[in-house]
Amino acid sequence: MMQASINQLQNPPADISALIRRQLIMPVKRWLLLHYYIDTSYFTRQPDRVWLEKQLLPKLRRIKQGRILMVGCAPYTCDYPKHFNKGVEIITVDIDERNDIWGADKHLTADILKIDQYLEPASCDIVLLNGVFGHGVDAKEAQEATYNVLHRIMKPDGLLLVGWNHDLIQDPTGLPTCERLYYKDSYENLPQRMTFAESTHIFDFLRARPVMTVA
Numbered sequence: 001m002m003q004a005s006i007n008q009l010q011n012p013p014a015d016i017s018a019l020i021r022r023q024l025i026m027p028v029k030r031w032l033l034l035h036y037y038i039d040t041s042y043f044t045r046q047p048d049r050v051w052l053e054k055q056l057l058p059k060l061r062r063i064k065q066g067r068i069l070m071v072g073c074a075p076y077t078c079d080y081p082k083h084f085n086k087g088v089e090i091i092t093v094d095i096d097e098r099n100d101i102w103g104a105d106k107h108l109t110a111d112i113l114k115i116d117q118y119l120e121p122a123s124c125d126i127v128l129l130n131g132v133f134g135h136g137v138d139a140k141e142a143q144e145a146t147y148n149v150l151h152r153i154m155k156p157d158g159l160l161l162v163g164w165n166h167d168l169i170q171d172p173t174g175l176p177t178c179e180r181l182y183y184k185d186s187y188e189n190l191p192q193r194m195t196f197a198e199s200t201h202i203f204d205f206l207r208a209r210p211v212m213t214v215a
């Protein structure tokens with residue numbers, strides 16, 4: 001476990017320049033980019049994105065406590081960590097350090113395949129893994145390794161949302177490691193699998209099998 005990184009997540013930045021950068025410079029830069037340079041409207045009007053933002057996020061924002069890990073950051077996701085209850089800790093992670101600016105206050109620049117070096121075992125209630133399989137984590141072996149490492153940091157019966165595109169990859173929920181470590185479930189009246197007529201995107205809700213039941 002990388003102690004420095006955990007401290008970096010749990011405590012505010014120790015030196016004043018890092019604090020100013022995170023709390024002042026980055027929000028201003030983000031605001032300028034979103035208002036004058038980056039047009040996110042193509043992404044935000046996609047049916048899968050509308051479902052994520054209008055159906056799923058409001059339900060997640062009703063949660064009172066716990067830890068949620070959001071994997072992969074983009075200009076159109078930078079508001080996702082906002083408006084959660086105070087008892088909910090949001091952590092974002094992206095392998096690309098340029099996406100630091102779109103992350104939550106608690107952000108990690110790291111490979112999801114190494115997330116267990118940063119977060120404690122069984123510490124996450126929910127993991128949102130949307131648009132990562134097929135957009136960086138492409139090989140089946142890497143996807144299986146991702147399921148393995150996420151299972152380590154997830155609480156028993158913790159929720160894993162996998163968002164993927166059927167024109168980019170084969171069904172990642174059919175992988176043996178997925179079937180061994182997770183079971184399919186619905187969430188808060190949302191279907192276990194959500195598909196869209198006008199999009200190749202698919203969302204699957206999975207839950208981490210408790211360790212005792214993992215063969």
Ligand SMILES: C[S@@+](CC[C@H](N)C(=O)[O-])C[C@H]1O[C@@H](n2cnc3c(N)ncnc32)[C@H](O)[C@@H]1O
Pocket residue numbers: 071072073074077093094095096099110111112113129130131132135136137
């Ligand atoms: C298509 S975007 C998806 C962003 C966001 N999760 C969403 O809901 O749209 C894919 C993101 O995953 C990140 N990514 C790709 N491979 C990764 C890895 N191995 N570990 C962490 N992040 C990764 C990329 O840098 C990129 O920002």
